Amino acid sequence: MTEFEPIIGLEVHAELQTRSKMFCGCAVVDSVSATANTRVCEICTGMPGTLPVINRRAVEFAIRVALALHCEIAETSIFARKNYFYPDLPKGFQISQYELPLAVNGWMMITTNGEEKRIAIRRVHLEEDTGKLTHRQTNSLIDYNRSGVPLLEIVSEPDLRSIDEVRAYAIALRSLLRFLEVSSADMEKGVIRFEANISVRPQGAEILGTRTEIKNLNSLRAMAQAISYEIDRQSRLLANGQEVRQETLGWDEGLKVTVPQRGKEEAHDYRYFPEPDLPPLHLERSWIEEIRAKLPELARAKRQRYVDELKLNPYTADVLTNEKDIADYFEATVAAAPDLPAQQIGHWIGGPLFSLLNDAGIKIRETLISVEQLSELIGLVELGKISNSSAKAVLTEMFASGAGASQIIEAQGLEILADSAIIDGHIEKVLVEFPDQVQQYLLGKEPIFEWLFGQVMRATSGRSDPQRLRQALARQLRALDKRQPPA
Amino acid sequence: MDLTAEEVRKIAFLARLHLTDEEIETYARQLSAILEYAAQLQEVDTANIPPTATVLPLTAPLREDTIRPSLPQDEILANASSSEEGMFQVAPVLEQEP
Ligand SMILES: [Zn+2]
Numbered sequence: 001m002t003e004f005e006p007i008i009g010l011e012v013h014a015e016l017q018t019r020s021k022m023f024c025g026c027a028v029v030d031s032v033s034a035t036a037n038t039r040v041c042e043i044c045t046g047m048p049g050t051l052p053v054i055n056r057r058a059v060e061f062a063i064r065v066a067l068a069l070h071c072e073i074a075e076t077s078i079f080a081r082k083n084y085f086y087p088d089l090p091k092g093f094q095i096s097q098y099e100l101p102l103a104v105n106g107w108m109m110i111t112t113n114g115e116e117k118r119i120a121i122r123r124v125h126l127e128e129d130t131g132k133l134t135h136r137q138t139n140s141l142i143d144y145n146r147s148g149v150p151l152l153e154i155v156s157e158p159d160l161r162s163i164d165e166v167r168a169y170a171i172a173l174r175s176l177l178r179f180l181e182v183s184s185a186d187m188e189k190g191v192i193r194f195e196a197n198i199s200v201r202p203q204g205a206e207i208l209g210t211r212t213e214i215k216n217l218n219s220l221r222a223m224a225q226a227i228s229y230e231i232d233r234q235s236r237l238l239a240n241g242q243e244v245r246q247e248t249l250g251w252d253e254g255l256k257v258t259v260p261q262r263g264k265e266e267a268h269d270y271r272y273f274p275e276p277d278l279p280p281l282h283l284e285r286s287w288i289e290e291i292r293a294k295l296p297e298l299a300r301a302k303r304q305r306y307v308d309e310l311k312l313n314p315y316t317a318d319v320l321t322n323e324k325d326i327a328d329y330f331e332a333t334v335a336a337a338p339d340l341p342a343q344q345i346g347h348w349i350g351g352p353l354f355s356l357l358n359d360a361g362i363k364i365r366e367t368l369i370s371v372e373q374l375s376e377l378i379g380l381v382e383l384g385k386i387s388n389s390s391a392k393a394v395l396t397e398m399f400a401s402g403a404g405a406s407q408i409i410e411a412q413g414l415e416i417l418a419d420s421a422i423i424d425g426h427i428e429k430v431l432v433e434f435p436d437q438v439q440q441y442l443l444g445k446e447p448i449f450e451w452l453f454g455q456v457m458r459a460t461s462g463r464s465d466p467q468r469l470r471q472a473l474a475r476q477l478r479a480l481d482k483r484q485p486p487a
Numbered sequence: 488m489d490l491t492a493e494e495v496r497k498i499a500f501l502a503r504l505h506l507t508d509e510e511i512e513t514y515a516r517q518l519s520a521i522l523e524y525a526a527q528l529q530e531v532d533t534a535n536i537p538p539t540a541t542v543l544p545l546t547a548p549l550r551e552d553t554i555r556p557s558l559p560q561d562e563i564l565a566n567a568s569s570s571e572e573g574m575f576q577v578a579p580v581l582e583q584e585p
Binding site for chain 2: 018019020024025026027035036037038039040041042045053054055056057058059078079083084085086087099100133134135136137138139140141142143144269271274278279280281282
């Protein structure tokens with residue numbers, strides 16, 4: 001069978017986290033928890049006599065994203081009216097951008113299986129979100145709280161060639177939006193939504209096949225499943241000598257199939273025209289440069305810096321930069337404890353703390369452990385006051401109770417045993433308890449040493465200073481050896 | 488530039504207008520006349536004129552991102568022909584086709 005290559009482009013919609021809506025002063029609220037239709041006014045419902053006014057911060061956020069995506073920003077862009085009748089918009093049209101969008105021609109790097117690839121961005125534009133519909137058997141209910149919330153649309157070129165690349169792109173874009181602090185990019189709440197256009201062509205072919213569009217992909221998993229289904233479906237059609245129909249599809253989560261969509265999505269005659277209520281948007285170069293100067297460091301740059309300057313290993317650097325909150329926590333700890341090696345801090349956050357967070361299913365924002373408490377613990381390990389394994393137990397306790405490290409160490413007697421007399425006592429006991437093993441060691445079975453070491457360590461609940469214990473154990477075994485009668 | 492009955496039907500559908508066959512005939516004639524009148528603009532030579540979105544010498548003013556009171560829920564719902572659970576209620580959104 002012919003091998004087919006998928007050609008995929010993504011269109012991403014992200015709600016911007018401004019305080020007020022795109023064109024009016026209604027508050028932007030969580031559309032899941034807020035009381036329906038309490039953040040709605042004459043402007044966002046398009047009542048006669050009202051006029052929209054552009055939210056300055058929404059424009060600033062859009063510029064931030066456009067700059068981070070290396071786009072050319074239009075000094076003059078225009079808003080357009082996208083006309084359609086569907087109850088999710090009370091006005092009968094959506095204010096969007098069509099010709100002359102805010103920004104064009106950008107790119108973003110993605111990494112898949114250790115390989116870097118540059119994905120071209122076609123355009124970035126501003127528009128307003130629609131209301132939320134709840135479909136029922138006998139009626140449909142509408143909440144207009146979300147109607148008019150600033151929405152950023154980011155359209156990629158069809159540069160993606162696999163599900164892995166799609167996933168990497170989606171995750172990189174989500175990370176970018178979060179690091180730029182312009183959107184919570186929360187998929188579960190529908191703050192960020194995906195649409196994919198897909199075509200396939202025989203491997204090595206130059207021309208593009210007929211493409212289909214899948215709308216409303218609300219999770220990474222649904223997106224991966226839907227695209228992979230669609231690639232298979234199109235490949236099968238072509239392999240059987242049939243044609244792919246250009247159409248808009250939806251993803252049926254239950255049946256796991258793509259299905260043709262009609263209604264609003266199929267009413268493709270949007271009759272765009274320049275929005276008569278909004279003059280062109282003019283951006284001062286100086287404002288754009290001001291925003292550029294204040295752009296925060298993004299995930300990729302951070303990861304590079306952690307490896308180059310802070311000497312973290314690439315794996316830890318990855319874990320720490322996957323989420324902005326974790327990177328922030330790491331940097332706050334480094335700042336709070338300038339004397340501690342950053343690698344150790346990275347290790348403790350990216351390793352043990354990260355596991356605790358995952359197991360508990362909570363975000364780092366919610367942890368009870370303050371950066372000061374964490375640096376205290378790492379400091380105690382560095383000073384040799386507690387062993388590594390004790391420190392992990394202490395961290396788990398800190399995580400559960402929010403208590404400080406010293407307090408827990410004292411309460412649980414976890415402080416490292418550095419008193420040679422006590423360690424010697426424990427060694428003696430172990431040597432008496434396991435005469436056979438001692439005998440084997442003395443007869444030349446070297447690995448038994450580690451086993452005996454483990455026994456003593458266990459006898460002291462892991463608190464022995466390993467260095468001291470090793471020396472003392474070797475000393476006592478040598479002494480025994482001397483008492484052996486010559487063979 | 489004569490619009491066919493089919494085209495008028497599509498335009499009517501996009502505007503959610505239900506037209507009778509006679510009305511379609513009437514509007515086909517009237518819309519065609521309007522288009523013909525507007526088509527005179529096509530005769531203007533625009534080769535050296537940049538596309539223009541507006542003729543007004545204006546720049547969109549920007550407003551600060553501050554919250555202003557919204558309308559009370561009952562006031563906004565007063566615009567609904569019917570409502571339920573604080574939401575606008577409409578007939579089940581059917582998948583209409585032209
Ligand atoms: Zn409003």
